[in-house]
Amino acid sequence: MSFDLDPHLAGDTLPLGDLLLSRVLLVNDSRFPWLMLVPRRPNMSEFTDLPPGERSILMEEIAAVSTALKETTHSAKLNVGAIGNVVPQLHVHVVARFEGDAAWPDPVWGHGDREPYQDQAAEAFKAEISQRLAFV
Amino acid sequence: MSFDLDPHLAGDTLPLGDLLLSRVLLVNDSRFPWLMLVPRRPNMSEFTDLPPGERSILMEEIAAVSTALKETTHSAKLNVGAIGNVVPQLHVHVVARFEGDAAWPDPVWGHGDREPYQDQAAEAFKAEISQRLAFV
Numbered sequence: 077m078s079f080d081l082d083p084h085l086a087g088d089t090l091p092l093g094d095l096l097l098s099r100v101l102l103v104n105d106s107r108f109p110w111l112m113l114v115p116r117r118p119n120m121s122e123f124t125d126l127p128p129g130e131r132s133i134l135m136e137e138i139a140a141v142s143t144a145l146k147e148t149t150h151s152a153k154l155n156v157g158a159i160g161n162v163v164p165q166l167h168v169h170v171v172a173r174f175e176g177d178a179a180w181p182d183p184v185w186g187h188g189d190r191e192p193y194q195d196q197a198a199e200a201f202k203a204e205i206s207q208r209l210a211f212v
Numbered sequence: 213m214s215f216d217l218d219p220h221l222a223g224d225t226l227p228l229g230d231l232l233l234s235r236v237l238l239v240n241d242s243r244f245p246w247l248m249l250v251p252r253r254p255n256m257s258e259f260t261d262l263p264p265g266e267r268s269i270l271m272e273e274i275a276a277v278s279t280a281l282k283e284t285t286h287s288a289k290l291n292v293g294a295i296g297n298v299v300p301q302l303h304v305h306v307v308a309r310f311e312g313d314a315a316w317p318d319p320v321w322g323h324g325d326r327e328p329y330q331d332q333a334a335e336a337f338k339a340e341i342s343q344r345l346a347f348v
Contacts, residue, residue: 128275
């Protein structure tokens, strides 16, 4: 079976590029600097669905995305989460958080309505993130 | 420097045992089957603060705790999150979720008030989880 990005995830995000295992996406919500990793494997819902070697790769890709996001935003804190109650396809959120941001100190998931990027702002942010990641 | 469990985390949880890297705790909220891993390293706040080898171990410990929780509860979905906006010491939540539970489909973090376990219920649940984990 081949990998297809869940259409809900596709609709909520803008594509950045592919790491060895994961597709990296920008969540289209300008309230928070918010990236997402989706391992390009079919029928994955939990970390435990991946074989151990790929879990280690995923963890290193989470770390690479975390570092790129922190270097770009100088955020105080990162939030990392794999939830999937609504969209079961395995996807990992990495969100840069700041004291006083729109949801602080609560998590961003399910908080208010998304505010899509203006085109230029998304492109500039994507470029800054992308130059810090080794896309295949 | 030695590792000390953050007092807020200690106050919200009941101890289960130590894996190679992480202390495993039961969050004292009977609304959700909810475990927590805390790597026993001082001054850790993000996954990226751990060296890569220990990140891989942490991922495997998250997987082991996930499997133990899923086998014990037969949950539909797991939620895994490292947030730390309030308590910066690196800690990873692993929560078993069910359609129709007290927060479904939202995340559990920041949702309503915790309902502590009755002593016997906590001990029974801890015993079921512990027999599925290799504590050091």
